[in-house]
Amino acid sequence: MPMLRAITIDDEQPNHILLKRAIEQNGQLEVVMQFTHPETALGKIEEIQPDVAFVDIEMPDMNGLDLAEKMLEIHGQMHIIFVTAYSQYAIEAFKVNALDYILKPVDAEEMNRVVRKIMSRTIPHKPPSTQESLEQLPKAKILCLGEFEVYGNRSSQKVQWITAKVEELLAYLVMHPGKPVDKWKLCDLLWPALDADKATTNLHTSIYRLKKTIANEQLPLQIKSNSHGYWVEVGECSIDYLEFERLSSTWAKHNELPEEEVASLMKAEAYYRGELFANKAYLWSVAHSEHINQKYIRLSYRLIDYFEQKQSFEQAMEYAKKLLQLFPYEEKACMVTLDIYGKRKDKPALIRQYKQYCDELRKEMGCTPSLKMEKHYETLLKSL
CATH class of the missing domain: 3.40.50.2300 (Response regulator)
Incomplete structure (x- = not known):
């Protein structure tokens, strides 16, 4: 046809x-x-x-x-x-x-x-x-940006884990796909307070339970091992943070954003729902989470600048608003939003946005906006 x-x-x-x-x-x-x-x-x-x-x-x-x-x-x-x-x-x-x-x-x-x-x-x-x-079967996917959620091909419901440690074990392995992780490193990460024998027993039990869950939920993953450690091989499974890294990998190579890169960056931005494993207290993920946060912030500003240059102010506003929702203290994102409200001559919205920004700073950080921000706001207000 x-x-x-x-x-x-x-x-x-x-x-x-x-x-x-x-x-x-x-x-x-x-x-x-x-x-x-x-x-x-x-x-x-x-x-x-x-x-x-x-x-x-x-x-x-x-x-x-x-x-x-x-x-x-x-x-x-x-x-x-x-x-x-x-x-x-x-x-x-x-x-x-x-x-x-x-x-x-x-x-x-x-x-x-x-x-x-x-x-x-x-x-x-x-x-x-x-x-x-x-x-027509459900598509397997693993969401790491924002809440950690895993979906297999068996149903549309997210996977329920036997123990929190089995879930954390998969989270760590997924962050290093195809790369063997030393078993003693896994023991130290997951059971730092236990002696070597007990930690090793827990690791073997958790690996067994993880393999069982993968089979039951029809997840396209394989847990591999050698004499030193374990790793995961990923099949037909979408992993949001890997897609985010892949799609955003070229943006920093250009001083100006090429037209052909825009679609990739828009797609990468859409994958970001929040901090890495936001609903988990995984200490080992903190450094990588901050790396991804900063990449997302820079990427978003690239898109905001691009759409402002194209005079697509509503599109620029969408990205600035999402930035402020995720990172309420981002001064530049607030300025972009205020500027667009100023172009719209929307004085009530401009005042609301500035007040919300001030409230967030006061509540979470106990401080007030910078002098630069105050002057910027006053200049916009006087122009309306």
Whole structure:
């Protein structure tokens, strides 16, 4: 069957890069045209006759919901997929006969889900093949950034661990995939107060329990060992911190952010949900957690600067707001947010944001904003 023809409509050019990449990676759709202006897209629908339209909801010239209604009047056989950063649009999306909606930033898993739905409505119904049935199984993933959560292929529920030490053992091994870890190092990390014999017994028991859980939960991991230690081999399993490191590995090599790197950095930023193993008290992870935090902060400022240069202030605001949510004391992120409120002439929002920043500093650190921040705020306030 030939690939289905798709168009994308989004007023932010960088979003087209990320969306097109996700569509092309799926391999069943072909992006035939991309539009940054809704009116231009509307005028081309009859000529293009696309099978699928990926439509941003929040656009300044025309709301995506209104645009979709008008496009369906011209070409009613087209499938509409809304792309939005805000889940509250879900109900409105389905009111205009949209097939589905996906949240920004779009990832491969969500795109595959949506494309399967498109194909099921486009091709004649047939019993699912063995391969299709396998594709519908839950996808294994390990989330380390934010709360530590592990999901196997057996169910959509997160793995429940027999003991906290078994969970911590996996966390440490996952941080060093494919690299043998000395068994005595593991004993010192996990049972520092026990003598060598008891610690070794606990390690052997925990390895056995870990292997059993991996098998029961159908996790695509293998625990390997030699005479000196243990390590984990990772199969078809997504690990967020590894993806974050991979996608963000090239950004520091450039003084200016190349256009082709934007999509990778947006994807890397989306993987960051909070500090490494945020809900665990793993002392061994503190140094690496701080390294990732600082990389995330620098990466976010790169994206903020990029979108400000493109005058995509709403996009820059999203990243600044997330930075402040995760790191409330980031002065530069607060300044960016205040600047955008100033450009909007939104005095109440500007005052609220500054007050919130002051409250966080006072409550958590017992201090007040810097003189630089105070002057910046007063200058903006006087301009409104």
